[in-house]
Amino acid sequence: MPTNADDADEFGVLQSKRNATRYQILVQIAERQPAVNQQEIADAIGITAQAVSDYLQDLIEQSYVDKHGRGRYEVTKEGVDWLISQTDELRGFVQHVSEDVIGQVEIETAIATTAIEEGETVSLTMRDGVLRAMAGNTGDATAVAVTDAAAGQDVGVTNFEGVVDYELGSVTIVSIPPVQNGGSSAVDPDRIAELAAGHDLLAVGGVEAVAAAETVGLDPDIRFGSAAAVREAAAKGLDILLLASTDTLSKHTDTLRDQNLSYEVVDVADTS
Structure with missing residues (x-):
């Protein structure tokens, strides 16, 4: 328990165990106010109810908390300002660890x-x-x-x-109509085979698309989770032919647009 809260203010949450406890208690009060159960706070942060009571008295004296009767407390503007300042410090430290520490040892x-x-x-x-x-x-x-x-x-x-120098891949999308509109039989298998030969990977989305690939005798490289997998492959420089049933098309195009990846939708309707 701090004997002098002003002294504790000289140290941030990360440098002072006492300030870390004050911070946790203020957060708990803010979440529960105005009806505050000291035992619940004690259980939540792992200290005794008596310690919570002592800290509360200190926080009241520092004008960080107002007491409005038995078991009724409220964090003041000063208390909120202190929480914000300590939270900003924590956020800055987390960013430093993430970018400067973990980033340097990332494998x-x-x-x-x-x-x-x-x-x-x-x-x-x-x-x-x-x-x-x-x-x-x-x-x-x-x-x-x-x-x-x-x-x-x-x-x-x-x-x-430095930066690994490589070009992003592109995605060629063939829309396969729903089964009630012809499904895989409505597209030109020879055109699909021709397109597949010019791409690094073949992906399918939807049952009609699977049927279209099997009709041509092609074994898809990507079959499940194709929206995320196609995005990842294109981001790593691979060119993908995507056979997508109409009901899955927007999911794939939205994912590609979100990542600024190039794609085109081609028409391979069977006109014979």
């Missing part, structure tokens, strides 16, 4: 294209939608290996510098 996985030793600087490229690492710092993007790896093995890399 990604790449495929080694040469033998790599732990601690060695590597150059990074993107090929076939997979991050690749080569010993040496000759590329525009570099990192430091945190594991050993032979060529073809996975390798952990961190401490990234």
Whole structure:
């Protein structure tokens, strides 16, 4: 329990256990006011009810809390201002940890294209939608290996510098009408086969789309969760042919637009 709350104000929530407790109690009061049960607060933050009572008296003396009768408390404007200032401090610390600490030790996985030793600087490229690492710092993007790896093995890399240079992929969408409007039989199978040959991956969305692929004798690379998977593949530089039944089309196009990924919808109706 703080003997002098003014002294405690010199330290933020992260530096003072006493201020951390005051912060928690004020939050609990704000959530429960005006009817405040001290035992419930004690249980919520893991201290005794007597400690809560002592802190409450201190907070009242500091004009952070007003008492309106037995068991009725309210956080004052001063108390709210103090909560905001401490919350801003916490937010800034979380951002620092996220961006400056965790970001620096973040480890990604790449495929080694040469033998790599732990601690060695590597150059990074993107090929076939997979991050690749080569010993040496000759590329525009570099990192430091945190594991050993032979060529073809996975390798952990961190401490990234530069930007991996690659082009985003594109998505060609074939809309497959609902079964009552012809379904897979309403599209030209030869045109679908021709389009599939010019793309890295084939994705399907909806039963009509699955039937259209099977009619052509194609085995889809992406069948389940296709909206998210297509977005991810295109973001990593792959070109995808997407067969999408009409009822799933908007879900796919909305996902692509949200990520500013290029797509076009082509007409392959069977006119024979």
